[in-house]
Amino acid sequence: MSHSHGTSILLDPGRADALRGIVVGGTLNRLTRDDWQSVLDHSELRQYHADQIILRQGQLGSALWVIAEGEVRIERAEDSGATLLARLGLGSVIGEMSFLDESGASANVVADGDVMLLHFSGSSIRTMTEESPEFAARFFHSLAATLSRRLRAANEQIQGTWTI
Numbered sequence: 001m002s003h004s005h006g007t008s009i010l011l012d013p014g015r016a017d018a019l020r021g022i023v024v025g026g027t028l029n030r031l032t033r034d035d036w037q038s039v040l041d042h043s044e045l046r047q048y049h050a051d052q053i054i055l056r057q058g059q060l061g062s063a064l065w066v067i068a069e070g071e072v073r074i075e076r077a078e079d080s081g082a083t084l085l086a087r088l089g090l091g092s093v094i095g096e097m098s099f100l101d102e103s104g105a106s107a108n109v110v111a112d113g114d115v116m117l118l119h120f121s122g123s124s125i126r127t128m129t130e131e132s133p134e135f136a137a138r139f140f141h142s143l144a145a146t147l148s149r150r151l152r153a154a155n156e157q158i159q160g161t162w163t164i
Contacts, residue, residue, distance in 0.1 A: 006046030006054070006117065016040055019068050019091070019118070027066070027093045027146050030138035038135070042124035048111040054094070055109040061098025062122040067091060070115035076107045087112065096143050099125075 031039070045068060048054055054065065057077050071089045075082040085107055088094060098105040099122060129136035 006048045006052070006119070015068070019066070027091050028139070028142040029145070030142040031135075032138070035135055035138060038128060039118075039120060042128060043118050043120040046117050046119050048115045048117065050111055050113050052111045053108055054111060054115075054117065055098070055105050057106065057108045058104040059098070060104055061095055061100075061102065064096055064099050064120045064122075064125065065094045065109075066118040066120070067094065068116040068118050071112040072115055073110045073112045074107050075110055082108070093143070093146055096146060100143065100147075
């Protein structure tokens with residue numbers, strides 16, 4: 001598997017509006033229409049191909065990605081190979097854990113076929129949150145809710161495999 005920064009491409013207005021509806025309606029559900037426009041103004045659309053590593057396990061988090069098209073695999077690298085932890089699709093945010101705690105990514109994020117991702121750099125996020133405390137509150141509340149949903153799902157998965 002190769003690691004790359006992907007290929008930058010333009011996000012047309014129709015696709016941007018459709019993506020806004022999916023993301024703001026789901027993962028980043030606290031953002032307003034104006035917030036979303038600011039996110040688009042401070043991000044770039046990148047294309048990745050099958051099996052390209054988007055975020056490498058252990059890599060320091062300095063950005064967030066939103067899946068605009070396709071799916072990614074979340075894989076934990078181990079001595080015996082890779083363990084599939086999850087598949088994420090349209091509208092999902094990735095890289096949020098390593099971005100928030102400024103530590104290495106807990107797993108590899110790998111393109112599962114052709115994938116389009118909206119790349120939102122850490123410096124852009126910091127600028128936007130420093131300039132607007134209201135945006136910061138909505139943005140970080142959305143990320144907290146996303147992490148909470150993922151933790152609940154992981155707990156349910158664990159409960160299904162443990163006998164107590």
